[in-house]
Amino acid sequence: MTSKPNHPDFKSADDWLNPKKLSAVFGPQRDVAEGKRVFIGISGGIAVYKVCTVVSRLAQAGAQVTVAMTESATKFVSPITFQALSGNPVYTSSWDHLESSDPQHISLADRCDAALIAPCTMNTLSAIVHGQTDSVVALILSAINRDKTPVLIAPAMNDAMWAQPANLRNVELAKSDGNTIVGPGTGWQACRHDGTGRMSEPADLIQALVMSITSQSS
Ligand SMILES: Cc1cc2nc3c(=O)[nH]c(=O)nc-3n(C[C@H](O)[C@H](O)[C@H](O)COP(=O)(O)O)c2cc1C
Numbered sequence: 001m002t003s004k005p006n007h008p009d010f011k012s013a014d015d016w017l018n019p020k021k022l023s024a025v026f027g028p029q030r031d032v033a034e035g036k037r038v039f040i041g042i043s044g045g046i047a048v049y050k051v052c053t054v055v056s057r058l059a060q061a062g063a064q065v066t067v068a069m070t071e072s073a074t075k076f077v078s079p080i081t082f083q084a085l086s087g088n089p090v091y092t093s094s095w096d097h098l099e100s101s102d103p104q105h106i107s108l109a110d111r112c113d114a115a116l117i118a119p120c121t122m123n124t125l126s127a128i129v130h131g132q133t134d135s136v137v138a139l140i141l142s143a144i145n146r147d148k149t150p151v152l153i154a155p156a157m158n159d160a161m162w163a164q165p166a167n168l169r170n171v172e173l174a175k176s177d178g179n180t181i182v183g184p185g186t187g188w189q190a191c192r193h194d195g196t197g198r199m200s201e202p203a204d205l206i207q208a209l210v211m212s213i214t215s216q217s218s
Contacts, residue, residue: 007211007214009021009024009025010207010210013203014203016203016204016206016207017053017057017202017203019057019060020061021061022060022061022206022210023035023061025061025210025213025214026038026058026063026213027061028062035063035064036064036113036114036213037066037111037112037113038063038064038065038066038112038114038115038116038209039068039108039112039114039115039116039144040054040055040066040068040115040116040118041068041069041118041124041138041140041141042068042069042070042082042117042118042119042137043069043070043072043117043119043121043135043137044073044075044076044121044124045073045076045119045121045156045157046119046156046190047118047119047198047199048077048119049077050119050199050201050202051077051118051119051202052085054118054206055086057202057206058209059085059087064088065086065087065088066091066108067079067082067083067086067090068090068091068092068108068136069090069092069136069137070121070124070135070136070137071135073137079092091108091136091140092136093136094139096136105140105142106143108140108143109140109141109142109143109144109145109149110143112149113149113213113216114149114150114151114213115141115144115149115150115151116152116153116154116182116205117137117141117151117152117154118152118153118182118199118200119154119155119156120155120156121155121156121157122155122157122161122162122170124137124138125155125167125170125171125174126166126167126170128141128174128179129173129177130170146177146178147178150180150212150213151179151180152179152181152182152205152208152209152212153174153179153182154182154199154200154205154208155167155171155181155183155199156183156184156197156198156199157197158193158195159193159195159196159197160195162184162196162197163196163197180212182200182205182208183199183200183204184196184197184200185198
């Protein structure tokens with residue numbers, strides 16, 4: 001369920017999905033010709049489909065969205081969907097799109113204004129907090145300076161996975177390393193359980209991005 005809006009320009013829950021409203025935050029501004037650069041890292045959970053809406057609305061609002069997907073994520077939704085929605089190539093391997101003077105993961109990490117990992121699997125969360133960089137998503141995240149760039153993580157998993165002591169330890173580590181955890185929600189899960197672990201809704205993810213970007217610039 002969408003949490004209560006707490007930003008003066010967003011008066012109803014629907015505003016968080018309204019590209020016209022969102023363009024005030026993500027689109028080109030008077031002093032900057034280009035929109036905000038948002039990195040979306042996607043790992044392999046059933047909730048990948050919800051991120052299509054997030055990428056589409058941000059792109060419509062004028063954001064420059066770059067998507068990276070783990071190999072498992074590509075089993076759920078094809079990279080071509082995110083390429084079409086974002087209007088940019090999708091990174092699916094650490095060896096893609098190598099740039100001549102600068103490894104792609106460094107330049108992408110340096111350039112982004114905010115990063116969102118959604119869905120964040122139990123495995124990718126573990127990789128992030130333990131400094132493992134064997135997927136392109138974890139590799140790009142490893143090069144983001146949390147003092148400069150907000151990193152939002154939206155965990156998504158079955159309720160038993162979410163409640164594992166190892167996972168809950170990783171959530172605490174992620175917070176103490178300067179990441180913001182968004183959700184998860186409680187309710188229906190694709191595994192036919194009712195419990196905690198379902199990924200936050202697209203409006204909640206965008207709301208969290210808006211709040212992190214506006215608090216950086218204020
Ligand atoms: C149908 C299906 C759905 C899955 N959903 C999730 C999920 O929601 N969350 C999760 O943590 N793992 C889920 N998994 C397991 C991950 O895909 C698996 O742990 C994978 O290794 C994660 O790799 P990644 O973190 O590199 O994307 C699912 C697997 C399958 C086959």
